[in-house]
Amino acid sequence: MLNRFSRKILIGIIAGTLWSTAMTSLLADNEERETYFLLNSEGNPVLTTREGECVQTPNTPNTPPKSFKECGSIGDRDGDGIPDDEDMCPDNTPEEISKGVYQDGPKKGCPIDTDNDGVPDYRDDCPNNTPLEISKGVDDRGCPLDSDGDGVPDYRDKCPGTPRDLKVDEDGCPISKGETTPDxxxxxxxxxxxxxxxxxxxxxxxxxxxxxxxxxxxxxxxxxxxxxxxxxxxxxxxxxxxxxxxxxxxxxxxxxxxxxxxxxxxxxxxxxxxxxxxxxxxxxxxxxxxxxxxxxxxxxxx
Missing domain, CATH: 3.30.1330.60 (OmpA-like domain)
Incomplete structure (x- = not known):
């Protein structure tokens, strides 16, 4: 009589073919018997009607060379809720997923970037920039660039490149002294x-x-x-x-x-x-x- 396996079956992936992989099971009398599990043409396990169980093909002794997955239980190694086979960023750190990840689309499983400024939310100090605010670029913390450091971001600075020792108005332009004695x-x-x-x-x-x-x-x-x-x-x-x-x-x-x-x-x-x-x-x-x-x-x- 077969003993029950104490771990999940690992199966390999070869795209475009239908094949199975063997797993050695131990008998009560220490005899060995191989059981094979079927994969579809995309290399995914073919499941039975019971959750987590794969279709057995005992008469198809094909052996995969490399690349194993858990049969009937696709992994999620970064714990972001997206299965690894669908995750475009499968190795996120806890910090990277702290503000959430995309649930679908071409960036599925990658850190969310709410304002699409190129800086993901988990390290974005200005996560809700408008298109205007990011039109002149953002710094590495996701905030609008202020190239001349005058306190007025580039997207609304009418006088970029102002020397740092000068006072500026709300438009980022230097302030004249007015009708005073010439300097x-x-x-x-x-x-x-x-x-x-x-x-x-x-x-x-x-x-x-x-x-x-x-x-x-x-x-x-x-x-x-x-x-x-x-x-x-x-x-x-x-x-x-x-x-x-x-x-x-x-x-x-x-x-x-x-x-x-x-x-x-x-x-x-x-x-x-x-x-x-x-x-x-x-x-x-x-x-x-x-x-x-x-x-x-x-x-x-x-």
Whole structure:
């Protein structure tokens, strides 16, 4: 009489064939007898009407080479509730299944990613992102990227790449200081920049402006105002016009070198003459009066 098996029968898998595998059973008198179990064309065990029992084929002694499964009881080695033969991620850790796994579809048995940002929920600090919030990417914790670290995520940052030492508004843009005292004032003598009674830059004037540009940090600059001045010789209206044209020339040069900045020009004529020094010759004083001032306002810093 056959003894009952004390463990589950293991059977092999060979796709596309119908075959069976042998399991040696022990008789009461220590004789051996082989019993075979039938597999279908997909390599799955053919079960009887009783749960967990396989169809026996004692006259079909085919032996599988490799790859065994438990007959009548497909395993679930990671304990996620999805049988291994259906589990696309059969070796999940307890942490990976802590927020649940997909119950069907191409990711069946894999950790759920509710917002489809590429970061599974079990390690996603922002698991319910909207499509807009993930449109510019997420970090390794599943939260919207903030590339410049200004506290405004990239998907709504209108000024990406802002230096980290600057204050920003709700749109992620640096905040101007407003109409305050300029942070920097650069002064160039008019005679170096322009010929007499002219407003076209001289070659030496261009080199001087290049030197000024080297002292300006565009990433920290909010606005620039170029102010032109003349000496007191000539009519007020003429001097006002000349100073405005010279200021505009310098402002346009700066605009060609510094993009996307608020750069304006203003002519003051002879309204703001420099103070004449004691004993200073009139010619030298007039030369100092003919000048262009470049006033620079920076963004607010943290």
């Amino acid at each position: 920097l004032v650069l002064v160039a003598e008019g005679d170096v920049l322009f010929d007499f009674d002219k407003y076209n830059l001289k070659p030496n004037g261009q080199r001087l402006l290049e030197g000024m540009l080297g002292k300006i940090d565009p990433s920290h600059t909010a606005s620039i105002k170029v102010v032109g001045h003349t000496d007191p010789v000539g009519t007020d209206s003429y001097n006002m016009q000349l100073s405005n044209r010279r200021a505009t020339t310098v402002a346009n040069y700066f605009k060609s070198r510094i993009r996307d900045k608020d750069i304006t020009a203003e002519g003051r004529g002879e309204k703001e003459l420099v103070e004449r020094l004691p004993g200073e010759l009139q010619k030298a004083w007039h030369q100092r009066c003919r000048r262009v001032e470049v006033k620079i306002w920076e963004y607010q810093k943290k």
